[in-house]
Amino acid sequence: MSIINRPGVRESYAFPNWLRTLITVGLRWLPAVLIVVAVVGFWEVYVRIFDVQKWLLPAPSVIAKTIGVDAGLLWGHTLATIEEIVVGFALALVCGFALATAIGLSRTIERALYPFIIASQTIPIIVIAPMLLIWVGYGLAPKVIVVALICFFPIVVNMVDGLKSVDSDVVSLMRTLGANRWAIFLKLQVPTSLPYLFSGLRIAIAFSVIGAVIGEWVGSSEGLGYLMIRSKPQFLTERVFAAIVILSALGVSLFAMVGIVERFALPWWHKEHGSRT
Amino acid sequence: MAISQQHNEAMASQSEQIHETRIIDVVGLGKVFDQNGQPLTVMERVNFHAYEGEFVSIIGPSGCGKSTLLNIIAGLDDQTEGSLKLRGEEASDRLGTVGYMQQKDLLLPWRSVLDNAIFGLELQGVSKREARDRASVLMEQFGLDGFESEYPSALSGGMRQRVAFLRTVLADQQMFLLDEPFGALDALNRSQIHEWLLGLWERLNKTIVMVTHDVDEAIFLSDRVYVMSARPGTMRLVANVDLPRPRYLEMVTSEGFVELKTELLSAIRRESAS
Numbered sequence: 436m437s438i439i440n441r442p443g444v445r446e447s448y449a450f451p452n453w454l455r456t457l458i459t460v461g462l463r464w465l466p467a468v469l470i471v472v473a474v475v476g477f478w479e480v481y482v483r484i485f486d487v488q489k490w491l492l493p494a495p496s497v498i499a500k501t502i503g504v505d506a507g508l509l510w511g512h513t514l515a516t517i518e519e520i521v522v523g524f525a526l527a528l529v530c531g532f533a534l535a536t537a538i539g540l541s542r543t544i545e546r547a548l549y550p551f552i553i554a555s556q557t558i559p560i561i562v563i564a565p566m567l568l569i570w571v572g573y574g575l576a577p578k579v580i581v582v583a584l585i586c587f588f589p590i591v592v593n594m595v596d597g598l599k600s601v602d603s604d605v606v607s608l609m610r611t612l613g614a615n616r617w618a619i620f621l622k623l624q625v626p627t628s629l630p631y632l633f634s635g636l637r638i639a640i641a642f643s644v645i646g647a648v649i650g651e652w653v654g655s656s657e658g659l660g661y662l663m664i665r666s667k668p669q670f671l672t673e674r675v676f677a678a679i680v681i682l683s684a685l686g687v688s689l690f691a692m693v694g695i696v697e698r699f700a701l702p703w704w705h706k707e708h709g710s711r712t
Numbered sequence: 713m714a715i716s717q718q719h720n721e722a723m724a725s726q727s728e729q730i731h732e733t734r735i736i737d738v739v740g741l742g743k744v745f746d747q748n749g750q751p752l753t754v755m756e757r758v759n760f761h762a763y764e765g766e767f768v769s770i771i772g773p774s775g776c777g778k779s780t781l782l783n784i785i786a787g788l789d790d791q792t793e794g795s796l797k798l799r800g801e802e803a804s805d806r807l808g809t810v811g812y813m814q815q816k817d818l819l820l821p822w823r824s825v826l827d828n829a830i831f832g833l834e835l836q837g838v839s840k841r842e843a844r845d846r847a848s849v850l851m852e853q854f855g856l857d858g859f860e861s862e863y864p865s866a867l868s869g870g871m872r873q874r875v876a877f878l879r880t881v882l883a884d885q886q887m888f889l890l891d892e893p894f895g896a897l898d899a900l901n902r903s904q905i906h907e908w909l910l911g912l913w914e915r916l917n918k919t920i921v922m923v924t925h926d927v928d929e930a931i932f933l934s935d936r937v938y939v940m941s942a943r944p945g946t947m948r949l950v951a952n953v954d955l956p957r958p959r960y961l962e963m964v965t966s967e968g969f970v971e972l973k974t975e976l977l978s979a980i981r982r983e984s985a986s
Contacts, residue, residue: 612835613832614835
């Protein structure tokens with residue numbers, strides 16, 4: 436003890452750097468962890484005290500055990516859902532970026548397209564999803580379309596706002612430096628819109644999980660949504676909850692991944708504003 | 713004696729010629745804006761000129777149309793009456809040929825200091841590599857060496873303004889318009905950057921037109937000072953600054969300086985009162 440605390444011996448000798456980072460990160464997430472522990476603890480105790488039936492509300496310990504026992508089954512369905520999310524999200528990103536660019540470049544296109552973009556969000560997905568099965572067939576396509584339909588809206592709206600939020604003084608400056616319309620778009624509007632785009636991506640990725648599940652409910656043979664709809668009538672409620680836990684973890688992980696990509700894509704933004712995740 | 717006479721005449725005509733090169737020549741310029749259907753005359757009958765290599769300042773009360781005048785010279789806007797000639801020609805496509813620096817530094821937060829500095833060159837079609845080479849050489853002169861790869865958010869106000877200056881200088885246009893470029897800086901930073909700017913201007917041999925509301929600044933830097941009236945703006949007074957160059961900070965207490973300052977201040981006060 437006295438050796439470690441001797442003056443001149445820096446703390447880093449006692450705590451290696453990686454451990455220090457781990458402690459810092461751990462402390463940052465401590466409140467979230469505490470809430471989870473409290474809720475799960477209360478749930479577990481409640482189920483045990485009142486002896487609630489497993490098919491009605493399974494205890495967290497039972498759900499955890501199910502995840503362990505059914506790991507192989509759950510993993511296969513998780514992969515199917517991830518595929519739908521990734522392809523649907525990518526489609527939404529490409530279409531959303533293209534639409535936002537077109538709208539940002541032309542007021543006419545904006546006036547022509549924006550009403551339809553908003554109207555697309557009023558279509559009840561639950562109604563349109565079964566139609567998609569008839570239109571594009573069974574398989575991956577209808578789920579991908581449902582995910583993309585839900586995701587592209589926040590991407591377009593945020594990016595269009597970003598493209599429009601340029602400082603008009605910078606536009607003047609660029610014009611006096613000889614810039615044409617295209618240069619102003621590429622070198623000013625697009626970079627300005629990127630933080631807005633990433634805000635849209637965060638919302639979109641959170642929605643994408645529920646989009647995939649809805650797509651699977653309507654008609655599919657794999658995926659976590661399919662597993663839930665199959666397990667419920669069999670009173671395998673613990674499996675439904677296991678799927679919910681995995682979906683939540685998936686949503687949080689995907690959200691965090693968008694944050695990590697943003698950190699690398701917009702290092703200047705993080706130096707100015709600090710971390711958002 | 714005769715030879716000497718001839719020589720003097722030659723000298724005189726030569727200096728006359730240099731003096732005649734009005735790089736900016738504004739005659740009877742007026743601007744009327746349409747404000748909700750009502751015509752709003754921002755300035756009228758403005759006569760203004762700048763010779764090649766000259767440093768000219770414009771002072772006047774706020775809202776007198778100083779910035780409108782600069783916008784028109786830069787080509788961002790057009791006059792509703794009068795004529796504007798650059799290098800003796802009507803310049804309808806002047807946008808991009810006149811450097812314009814505003815009070816805000818307008819640096820792009822996602823570009824490093826170096827890439828902000830080369831922004832003008834890049835827009836003119838110079839390759840990034842060549843532009844960076846040209847900028848790197850000037851970093852030290854602008855007090856920015858070691859900060860090349862920093863983002864603007866890490867810089868002080870004075871440094872950011874110098875990056876904006878470097879961007880303007882690198883774009884290499886023959887004349888620069890400066891719209892209250894030091895307005896955001898504190899007094900200490902200002903007097904330092906004044907001396908630095910004069911050193912730079914003497915090396916560059918460019919024409920500078922500066923709008924300011926600081927009389928000391930206008931006199932210290934300029935060859936000539938215009939005083940503009942309240943709206944509708946027009947030129948009320950033009951004064952030659954006869955202080956020798958190079959100029960030093962100590963000159964602000966000299967007799968000539970104080971005399972001119974008194975004259976200009978009373979002219980401005982008359983304008984503000986009316």
